[in-house]
Amino acid sequence: MLISGSNMLFLQGMRKLFTDIRALHGIELTPKALLRGNEMGMVNSIENAWLLVENGCFAGWGSMNDGNLPAADETVSLKGLEILPGLVDSHTHCIFAEPRSAEWEMRLKGATYEEIAEAGGGILNSAKKLRTMDEESLYEQSLWRVQRMIAHGSTTIEIKSGYGLSTESELKMLRIARRIGKNVNATIKTTFLGAHAVPPEFKGRQDEYVSHIITEMLPAVCNEGLADHMDVFCDRGFFTPEQTLRLLEAAAKFGLPSKIHANELGITGGVQAAVKAGSWSADHLEHIGEEEIACLKSSEVMPVGLPGTSYFLDIPYTPARKIIDAGLPFALASDFNPGSSPVCNLQMVWSLGCSRMKMLPSEAFNAITLNAARSLRLENSVGSIAIGKKADFWTTETQNAMQSVPYFFGVNHAKDVYLKGRTN
Ligand SMILES: [Zn+2]
Numbered sequence: 001m002l003i004s005g006s007n008m009l010f011l012q013g014m015r016k017l018f019t020d021i022r023a024l025h026g027i028e029l030t031p032k033a034l035l036r037g038n039e040m041g042m043v044n045s046i047e048n049a050w051l052l053v054e055n056g057c058f059a060g061w062g063s064m065n066d067g068n069l070p071a072a073d074e075t076v077s078l079k080g081l082e083i084l085p086g087l088v089d090s091h092t093h094c095i096f097a098e099p100r101s102a103e104w105e106m107r108l109k110g111a112t113y114e115e116i117a118e119a120g121g122g123i124l125n126s127a128k129k130l131r132t133m134d135e136e137s138l139y140e141q142s143l144w145r146v147q148r149m150i151a152h153g154s155t156t157i158e159i160k161s162g163y164g165l166s167t168e169s170e171l172k173m174l175r176i177a178r179r180i181g182k183n184v185n186a187t188i189k190t191t192f193l194g195a196h197a198v199p200p201e202f203k204g205r206q207d208e209y210v211s212h213i214i215t216e217m218l219p220a221v222c223n224e225g226l227a228d229h230m231d232v233f234c235d236r237g238f239f240t241p242e243q244t245l246r247l248l249e250a251a252a253k254f255g256l257p258s259k260i261h262a263n264e265l266g267i268t269g270g271v272q273a274a275v276k277a278g279s280w281s282a283d284h285l286e287h288i289g290e291e292e293i294a295c296l297k298s299s300e301v302m303p304v305g306l307p308g309t310s311y312f313l314d315i316p317y318t319p320a321r322k323i324i325d326a327g328l329p330f331a332l333a334s335d336f337n338p339g340s341s342p343v344c345n346l347q348m349v350w351s352l353g354c355s356r357m358k359m360l361p362s363e364a365f366n367a368i369t370l371n372a373a374r375s376l377r378l379e380n381s382v383g384s385i386a387i388g389k390k391a392d393f394w395t396t397e398t399q400n401a402m403q404s405v406p407y408f409f410g411v412n413h414a415k416d417v418y419l420k421g422r423t424n
Pocket residue numbers: 091093261335
């Protein structure tokens with residue numbers, strides 16, 4: 001929807017004014033926590049706009065046509081450019097030792113993801129390589145990947161552990177994630193995913209590994225304050241709903257909220273476990289039916305689709321239309337990882353949401369901004385252009401960006417990415 005007028009907050013501090021913006025998208029007049037059902041089709045834009053940033057936060061916006069520009073310490077003309085709010089990638093596994101392109105080639109020859117996992121590939125292959133890689137090299141590689149994500153417009157990024165699968169290596173991953181959070185201006189949130197797979201030393205003793213996570217790994221992670229959330233791969237061949245609930249209850253005792261992997265490989269009770277545990281999100285959901293949708297409707301759990309995984313593994317896409325048409329909110333994320341979704345570009349995820357999941361461009365945009373922020377309970381600080389939120393945004397030369405970015409898929413439309421009002 002095109003809107004007019006202006007909105008401003010008067011604060012004391014460094015004021016930076018961006019002028020001549022061809023179109024400013026993703027504005028919120030009255031900020032919402034999330035968008036459900038029909039609301040997901042709404043995106044507010046203003047043409048020929050100005051945008052004011054004060055102390056790293058959005059402080060005002062309006063139309064250049066109105067004539068009255070606010071005073072500022074610095075003015076930057078963005079003639080010919082459009083602005084979109086920073087994208088929120090709420091589900092990534094971007095800390096890994098090596099790509100798994102050899103396994104990809106195995107799959108191209110006919111092996112399934114589960115067959116590769118059984119043959120010692122998959123997550124366990126990543127774990128083997130990560131355990132032996134020194135922390136500094138792993139940090140450098142992971143930082144590089146995070147910078148690539150930022151360059152594609154992602155300004156809030158969640159990072160999971162889960163390729164360590166031992167106390168020492170999980171701590172190594174989470175320390176790296178925290179260190180990245182300190183050294184980039186993007187907002188980084190961390191998730192402990194010790195229950196990503198059962199490591200070889202616990203083979204056949206899955207319940208014992210769950211107990212080990214609860215009694216050793218989780219306390220060690222929490223004592224160092226390394227995680228913002230807990231995650232479990234609740235699915236066929238991985239962890240059962242009962243084990244998931246044990247793990248999430250233990251995490252809750254440490255004050256850790258949860259975001260879980262659910263229903264990627266089948267209808268396996270993951271959604272029900274997430275709802276029962278009061279998880280912030282249930283991610284994947286490639287396999288869900290009426291029962292799961294009804295269950296989600298009774299909860300505050302954000303359903304999250306990961307279309308990069310469906311594209312790369314050639315598995316069904318999450319039924320986004322069914323979820324949205326049921327009046328639920330819906331978010332999208334990259335699932336950036338070396339085995340099932342090697343995509344760092346949320347603009348591509350936006351496009352897949354449209355082309356493969358039949359979401360409208362506006363719906364898929366809200367799914368990688370405000371609703372994704374909600375899945376991290378960060379909707380008050382990121383996810384839209386609203387007064388007081390972090391001035392995270394990106395510029396693009398692409399005209400009519402709300403449609404053209406997902407339409408011209410496979411390229412990076414971001415020109416400059418601003419984090420708290422400064423170019424990255
Ligand atoms: Zn994942």
